Amino acid sequence: MSQNASLPSARDGFDVDRIRRDFPILSRTVHGRPLIWLDSAATAQKPRAVIERISRFYEHENSNVHRGTHLLAEEACDAYEDTRATIAGFLNAATPQEIVFVRGTTEGLNLLAATLGASLNPGDEIVITEAEHHANIVPWQFVAKKTGAVIRVAPVDDDGDLILEAYERLLGPHTRIAAFTHISNVLGTVMPIREMTALAKHVGATVVIDGAQGVPHCRVDVQATGCDFYVFSGHKLFGPSGIGAVYGRMEQWQKLPPWQGGGGMVDQVTYQESTYAAPPRRFEAGTPSMAPIVGLGAAIEYLNGIGLAAIERYEAALLDYAQDALRGIDGLRLIGMPKARGGVISLVMEGIPDVEVAQALDMEGIAVRAGTHCAQPILNRFGLQSSVRPSFAFYNTRAEVDVLVNALRKISLRR
Numbered sequence: 052m053s054q055n056a057s058l059p060s061a062r063d064g065f066d067v068d069r070i071r072r073d074f075p076i077l078s079r080t081v082h083g084r085p086l087i088w089l090d091s092a093a094t095a096q097k098p099r100a101v102i103e104r105i106s107r108f109y110e111h112e113n114s115n116v117h118r119g120t121h122l123l124a125e126e127a128c129d130a131y132e133d134t135r136a137t138i139a140g141f142l143n144a145a146t147p148q149e150i151v152f153v154r155g156t157t158e159g160l161n162l163l164a165a166t167l168g169a170s171l172n173p174g175d176e177i178v179i180t181e182a183e184h185h186a187n188i189v190p191w192q193f194v195a196k197k198t199g200a201v202i203r204v205a206p207v208d209d210d211g212d213l214i215l216e217a218y219e220r221l222l223g224p225h226t227r228i229a230a231f232t233h234i235s236n237v238l239g240t241v242m243p244i245r246e247m248t249a250l251a252k253h254v255g256a257t258v259v260i261d262g263a264q265g266v267p268h269c270r271v272d273v274q275a276t277g278c279d280f281y282v283f284s285g286h287k288l289f290g291p292s293g294i295g296a297v298y299g300r301m302e303q304w305q306k307l308p309p310w311q312g313g314g315g316m317v318d319q320v321t322y323q324e325s326t327y328a329a330p331p332r333r334f335e336a337g338t339p340s341m342a343p344i345v346g347l348g349a350a351i352e353y354l355n356g357i358g359l360a361a362i363e364r365y366e367a368a369l370l371d372y373a374q375d376a377l378r379g380i381d382g383l384r385l386i387g388m389p390k391a392r393g394g395v396i397s398l399v400m401e402g403i404p405d406v407e408v409a410q411a412l413d414m415e416g417i418a419v420r421a422g423t424h425c426a427q428p429i430l431n432r433f434g435l436q437s438s439v440r441p442s443f444a445f446y447n448t449r450a451e452v453d454v455l456v457n458a459l460r461k462i463s464l465r466r
Contacts, residue, residue: 065361071446073098073353084416087451092236092264092395092442093420095289097350104349105291108342115338117315127341134348135331141351142281142298143272149304151331152339155295156263157186159282160230162297162334163259164190166307167228173199175227178251180205180213180242181432182235185425187261191230200227207432211238211387219250226256233265233281237426237438238387239370239395241269248277257303263287267444268366268393270359279303285343289444290350294343297334304330311336362445370396372449373441376456382463386433397424397438400463405437408462415458417441417451 071077074096079086088096108130114123116131132147139147153159168191171177177191177200195202203226205218222229229251234241244265248258262283265271273281280299286292309316309327313336318326327333354362370392377383377398386397400408409421420440423430430438441455 065357065365067365067446067448070357071448073100074446075099075102077446081416081418082414087415087417087447087454089441089443089447089451089455090418090420091267091444091447092287092424092440094286094292095267095444096446097289097291097346098353100353101290101346101349105342105346108345112345113341116341117332130345130348131339131341134344134351137348137351138296138298141266141271141355143274144298145274146301148329148331149298149301151297151299151304151334152344153282153295153297154293154340155284155286156261156282157284159295159297160186160259160261161190162310163230163280163282164194166310167257167259168194168198168200169308171198171200171227174225175200176203176221176223176225177201177228177230178203178205178218178221178226178256179229180218180231181207182211182213182238182240182242182429183230183232183426184236184261184263185427186263187230187232187259188428191228201225205231207238207240207387207429211235211240211389213240213242213247215243215246215250218247222250222254222256224254226251226254228259229256230259230261232261232263233271234268234393234395235387235389235426235429236264236395237397237424237429237440238389239392239397240387240389241391241393244278245276252277264394268363270363273298285347285350288347288350289354290347291340291343294340294347296347299330301330304334307334309333309336313337315339357445365445366394366443369443369447369449369452370394373443373452373455376452377459380456380459380463383459386430386435386438394444395440395442397440399435399438400459403462403465405439408439408459411462412439412455412458415454417455417458 112126114127116128135150136147138150203221258278259280260278266283282297285294316336382401405421
């Protein structure tokens with residue numbers, strides 16, 4: 052997209068100025084300058100609808116769920132289960148009972164590694180990719196060390212795209228699990244998840260998708276994708292922190308043992324043994340995060356109100372504009388140029404440490420992330436220890452990109 056091209060606007064049914072007014076924090080200033088939030092890949096900002104829904108829960112409905120017969124308990128339980136149904140619709144799950152609540156993507160991946168890993172044997176293989184977040188590496192390492200399973204890693208090319216043929220060659224009769232990201236949190240690479248899933252299923256592997264960066268930027272249809280599990284976090288989806296969800300095909304959930312023990316996940320308990328509740332409650336031990344769960348439901352309803360297709364088109368155009376503009380800055384290197392990009396752009400400035408770049412941008416009111424992004428292996432693949440990562444959402448504007456570009460041009464003159 053050329054720098055002179057226009058983004059979708061109110062005339063096209065997408066009014067970014069109206070949307071920005073829905074996010075209270077975007078009206079604040081930082082160091083005397085308007086806040087430009089380009090750190091949504093770390094955590095997204097929250098619309099007023101989410102903030103008010105959480106407040107309303109605490110003010111009017113606060114009660115534990117599945118544990119009472121009084122009115123507030125019934126209202127809290129309805130709100131809780133309504134969110135489960137909302138998530139199921141959002142992902143096109145076959146039934147709300149395929150949705151398990153967790154604290155976030157990291158906990159969801161640990162849940163799956165612990166339960167799926169319980170059936171692995173020495174020599175069984177777990178296939179991941181070079182582009183994984185630590186949360187989709189370390190839990191599988193735990194499993195491999197415990198069981199004798201082997202982790203195999205599919206490479207990406209110099210643009211950051213998965214080498215699909217190399218991934219396919221890694222799959223074979225010993226592959227038990229294929230776990231991969233939907234969108235890289237460093238490169239922004241949108242992985243070909245349908246093709247990757249189909250190839251893994253062809254050899255009988257169980258497919259786990261890390262959707263932390265996927266659901267904020269792409270429409271997700273778990274049935275069309277064919278995956279066994281899809282995991283995401285609420286706080287990256289414009290909802291509260293401390294909450295997330297795992298979609299799993301019901302036949303998969305039914306085969307898995309419990310992960311944690313406690314109230315709510317049992318059927319009958321004696322001192323000698325216990326029997327367990329059916330999914331999803333089998334995997335939801337203890338008191339859940341009730342208010343964050345209803346807040347997550349409100350976030351998804353807010354996104355549905357705008358329209359996921361419109362959000363996707365707007366963000367794609369904004370990212371194209373940002374890439375074109377950043378290429379013209381002397382001394383700036385973009386890390387990876389994937390065929391399809393979602394959400395993030397990683398860069399380094401020649402001769403200037405990444406932290407200094409981020410600090411200089413902060414003084415201009417621009418919030419970006421600098422560091423390893425909890426994904427050291429993919430940075431090492433590109434010969435780096437860290438990078439600067441502006442990340443985008445549908446509430447960002449071309450004018451904000453222009454401020455970022457001008458600030459980086461000034462920084463480049465310090466070399």
